[in-house]
Amino acid sequence: MAYDLRRGRRSNAALPLEITEQRRCAVLGCRRQVEVSEGTGLARYHCRYHIQHKSRHGSHWHSTYKASDLRPYVRSAELWIEEHRQSPAYQASYWQLEHLMAGAGPVDPATSLRGQSANYRARVAFARLRAADIPTRRIIAIYLGVAALIEDDFGSHRTREFRIVQAAKAIHRLASGTHRHWDVWEPRTGGTRKAELHVYPRSSGHVLRKIGEALEKACDELARPAVPEVIAMRTERFGPHPSHPPVAKAS
Ligand SMILES: [Zn+2]
Numbered sequence: 399m400a401y402d403l404r405r406g407r408r409s410n411a412a413l414p415l416e417i418t419e420q421r422r423c424a425v426l427g428c429r430r431q432v433e434v435s436e437g438t439g440l441a442r443y444h445c446r447y448h449i450q451h452k453s454r455h456g457s458h459w460h461s462t463y464k465a466s467d468l469r470p471y472v473r474s475a476e477l478w479i480e481e482h483r484q485s486p487a488y489q490a491s492y493w494q495l496e497h498l499m500a501g502a503g504p505v506d507p508a509t510s511l512r513g514q515s516a517n518y519r520a521r522v523a524f525a526r527l528r529a530a531d532i533p534t535r536r537i538i539a540i541y542l543g544v545a546a547l548i549e550d551d552f553g554s555h556r557t558r559e560f561r562i563v564q565a566a567k568a569i570h571r572l573a574s575g576t577h578r579h580w581d582v583w584e585p586r587t588g589g590t591r592k593a594e595l596h597v598y599p600r601s602s603g604h605v606l607r608k609i610g611e612a613l614e615k616a617c618d619e620l621a622r623p624a625v626p627e628v629i630a631m632r633t634e635r636f637g638p639h640p641s642h643p644p645v646a647k648a649s
Contacts, residue, residue: 453603456563562610
């Protein structure tokens with residue numbers, strides 16, 4: 399890196415060199431060039447593939463958790479809620495989410511969302527949860543379950559962004575489709591057959607973050623005391639997370 403010594407700061411002449419420098423993506427094992435070197439974007443530390451990965455999953459390298467990874471944590475969170483339904487912290491989360499869904503406006507069919515802002519789409523996602531009669535306590539259990547899994551999995555990516563995006567994806571899965579049924583005329587037989595369409599628009603990274611931020615705002619105070627207890631309940635009922643080293647048995 400060249401410095402203009404007389405002025406004591408980096409000289410402009412050094413800039414083009416720095417930008418054209420071939421730099422590799424910071425993700426372990428990735429051999430691709432960073433976006434600025436590839437000329438595909440502005441990212442200076444990651445390649446295009448891993449930038450898009452982060453947008454979709456909330457992490458440059460960690461993929462989205464499967465429902466089966468999440469299940470023991472959500473189940474434990476439900477049991478935890480059972481015992482803490484009257485607590486002020488739970489009540490605060492509950493009413494904040496109820497308020498959010500009540501004010502979310504009408505449910506737009508999934509197909510008419512094109513061109514709408516991320517804020518609008520996030521609001522529709524909450525309106526869909528309301529329309530699908532998803533219980534508020536289930537939404538809270540999922541948020542707590544996601545937070546507990548990320549805390550308990552030694553191989554997880556423990557960042558706020560991963561947590562909110564993963565929570566949003568798990569919630570979004572509950573009610574994200576528009577289902578249509580209709581009859582199709584079959585010329586060969588002269589009869590009709592049933593056809594159906596499931597539209598599951600994949601939420602953009604922006605929308606997922608808006609959904610996740612709203613969930614975090616409602617549930618994060620509650621998550622602080624709940625997460626260690628949810629992890630303890632999960633361990634007691636289902637055993638430790640597979641990422642934990644095996645405990646040597648006393649002989
Ligand atoms: Zn990469």
